[in-house]
């Protein structure tokens with residue numbers, strides 16, 4: 001099995017999946033695409049359909065139950081435009097219920113929501129429904145984030161894993177915009193507001209300060225909901241925990257969403273705010289432990 005660091009991310013080479021990468025060009029095994037409701041995963045599904053039109057293709061969506069309402073519209077319209085079925089699986093709990101059950105507030109270093117609601121839910125369905133001898137799993141990793149995905153093939157062994165956005169020519173989100181327009185499918189509404197992804201209603205426990213600052217301005221109702229839920233978790237756990245951290249001044253301490261909002265809404269200058277300009281990245285289906 002090819003590992004990502006071995007894959008050539010230059011834009012030269014034969015079109016489509018390459019036997020040089022250890023991938024079958026013609027492949028009639030069951031093709032399962034991890035379909036998150038974001039544009040990259042739709043583009044991934046488009047590519048698999050384009051290059052392997054005769055194979056059985058399934059789009060697999062794992063629901064965190066805190067998704068933006070428009071994600072479901074995009075999920076269904078996108079699948080319909082490709083003529084492909086979507087399997088929707090869910091643990092049943094939302095991220096906050098998972099945090100409450102574990103008495104733990106997730107953060108960038110320990111995103112238990114991702115492990116339980118995305119990875120374990122997908123694992124359960126794939127291992128129960130897909131024969132490893134006859135299945136290929138597809139992930140929407142593009143050339144800009146290839147470094148994040150080395151653990152995917154190891155995690156999913158013995159299943160074969162492929163990254164169709166790394167097939168030649170390389171595609172990225174601008175290609176998704178063009179193809180979605182041609183297919184008559186409107187992009188998810190959060191992108192138009194400036195969101196970097198369409199997961200979990202536009203926020204993420206792995207988001208950086210820049211992302212939370214964007215959310216406060218662009219989707220204040222989501223920010224307010226998360227702020228309230230974070231405080232509930234602090235009360236439940238009874239200690240000073242927070243999703244974010246303040247690493248200014250050479251120290252690291254929990255930075256609550258309330259304090260973060262109050263700082264932004266104060267009259268401090270950007271320099272005095274001492275916030276980082278990091279957007280973070282959710283990595284829900286691309287970063288695995290071990």
Ligand code: SF4
Nearest residue numbers: 113114200204205284
């Ligand atoms: S997108 Fe972020 S908040 Fe949502 S499940 Fe993944 S890691 Fe957790």
